[in-house]
Amino acid sequence: MSSSRSSSPDTASSADLQLPVDISANPNSHAYAPDMDSLETASFARLRDFSGWRDSKFLSYRCFTYEGHEVQMKDFILREFEEIKEAMSTLDDENIHILNATPRSVFLLYASELRELSQSLDFAPWISYGLEYNVLRGLGGRLYGSHYDIWFTLPLVDAGVDNFTHPGQELHSLPIDSSEGVTHLYEDAGMFYLSFDTKTRQTRILYSSSIPAGQKLTSACKKAEELGVRDDPFTFVTCALSSILQDQGMNAHSFSALISKMEDYSNSLKFEIGENEETKVKETAIQLRKSLPYLEKILESVDCMIQIIQDAISEHKDCRELLSIPDQHFLRVEKNLQTLRSQAISFKSYQDTRIRRINVCLSTLSSLLSLRTDSAIKASTEAMTRLTEANREDSGRMNDIAIATKLDSEAMITIAKLTMFYLPSTFVATLFSMGIFNFDFDNGKNGRLVMSSQWWMYIIFAIPLTLGTFYWFRAVTRSHKQASQKAEREAKQPE
Structure with a gap:
């Protein structure tokens, strides 16, 4: 069964891409354990196939005797990787060989070089060939032939000036x-x-650049006789673990200094925040929320480190007879490991406290923002209530205006009816005033009224005109009313 992964570095171009190399545990190696190691084959890219990496430093090599003398020191670039493998596969002296892989750990894990180098050194397949290497971490050990091997992997949080993301x-x-x-x-x-x-x-040590143990390992080699590293190689394990613990503690402290400023700001806020503070409160909450995963990652690293130290203490005791460790050197290393365990446990308590405090700050800021939102909602509700009351008052005034308008309309209709009643008769009377009636009076005292024999023509014209006017008015009014009702019905119908 085989698996493959996208493992090319971000700095590579498509023109540099080469076929990936298939790697698996070597069943012919003395370090191979069939009950532990999988023969699954995985495909990895090779960093040395990329032009941007070929001239990059890959390995820093140093060799010491047990008398404390440095006999060789050399840096290798990736272009010389085949030379590195050949040189490492022929180590047959009685010295201490220290190899520091300088690329970032993420590139070492996603590329083939570290696994190829480990096979050249006849190491056990300590880095998984599957994706589980991000999960299965801790201390490992193996006995094969005359070799005793011990290794560990753990998550870390590192700091740098460059913005690195993979x-x-x-x-x-x-x-x-x-x-x-x-x-x-x-x-x-x-x-x-x-x-x-x-x-x-002979001692062979291979470690990643994320473990800043170079100075301590060099000092231990130079004092090899005094420290008894020929009999107790756990001194080098102590160097690596103490370097990691101190480096992670420094990163956690500098990180916590920033967190403390945000905590102080959070604690200085009043019960109700103003509108001008709302933006800063939100920004602080976002920064705290972004910081939390890294604090948890540091805690994860410390938890793993505690387990590794405890396992190293147990392993050290188990190997006391196998390695024939003198009492003095054994007790010295054991005390150092116990000290590291105590410091790591204290480190864990520190991280637990920081995480709890950040969660409290996040809860406080969330509550303040909720109160701010509730206050805004309350103010909006009160404004809407006032607006509703104003609308209700306006509606009452509009009703009064409508009633007054209706009364005015009725009065106008009455006037219109009276006008329509008198206007036709007046018009007809005017039309026929010339000869229908004759008022023959003498100085307004004596006289007689003479009516034309065609007086009935006045009735014939006046009455139909009056009735026709009323009918026309009624028809026009009804037409307008029906049009208004139709418009109202159409407006009420859903779309």
């Missing part, structure tokens, strides 16, 4: 403002492998 990482880099400028936190992994030959006492 698709294989769970967390994106987090910028932090400090007095020295902007520092970026990013997810990393620590890898350490020690192989000890119980016959020749």
Whole structure:
């Protein structure tokens, strides 16, 4: 069964792409354990196939004798990788060989070089060939032939000035403002492998650059006789673990200094925040929320480190007879490991407290923002209530106006009816005033009224005109009313 992954670095171009190399555990190796190691084959890209990587530093190599003398120191670039493998496969002396893989751990995990180098050194397949290497971490050990090997991997949080992000990482880099400028936190992994030959006492150490143990390992080699590292190689394990613990503690402290400022601001807020503070409160809450995953990642690293230290203490006791460790050197290493365990437990308590405090701050800021929102909703509700009351008052006034308008309309209709009643008769009377009636009076005292014999013509014209006017008015009024009712019905119908 085979698996493949997209593992090409971000700096590579499509023109550099080469066929991936298939790697699996070597069943012919003395370090192979069929009950533990899988023969599953996985495909990995090779960093040395990319032009942007070929001239990059890959390995820093140092060799010491047990008398404390440095006999060789050399840096290798990726272009020389085949030379590296050949040189490492022929190590047959009684010295201490320290190899520091300098690329970022994420590239070492997603590329083939570290696994190929481990096979050249005849190491156990300590880095999984499947995707579970991001999950299965901790301390491992193996006995094969005259070799005693011990290794560990653990998650780390590293700091740097560059904004580094890789698709294989769970967390994106987090910028932090400090007095020295902007520092970026990013997810990393620590890898350490020690192989000890119980016959020749040769020691081989391979570790990633994310473990800043170079100075301590060099000092331990220079004092090899005094520290008894020929008999107890766990001194080198102590160097690596103490370096990791101190480095993670420094990162956590500098990170916590920023968190403390946001905590102080959160605690200084009043019960109700103003409109001008709302934006800053939201920004603070977002920054705290972004910081929380990294605090949890540091806690995860410390938890893993505690387990590794405890397992190392147990492993050290189990190997006391196998390695023939003198009492003095055994007790010294055991006390150092116990000290590291105590410091790591204290570190864990520190991180637990910081995470709880951040969660309290987030709850406080969330409550203040909720109160701010509730106050805004309450003010909006009160404004809507006042607006509703004003609308109700306006509606009452409109009703009064409508009633008054209706009364005015009725009065106008009455006037119109009276006008229509008198106007036709008046018009007809005027029309026929010339000869229908004749008032023959003498100085307004004596006289007689003479009526024409055609007086009935006045009735014939006046009455039909009056009735026709009323009918026309009624028809026009009814037509307008029907049109208004139709418009109202259409307006009430749903679309």
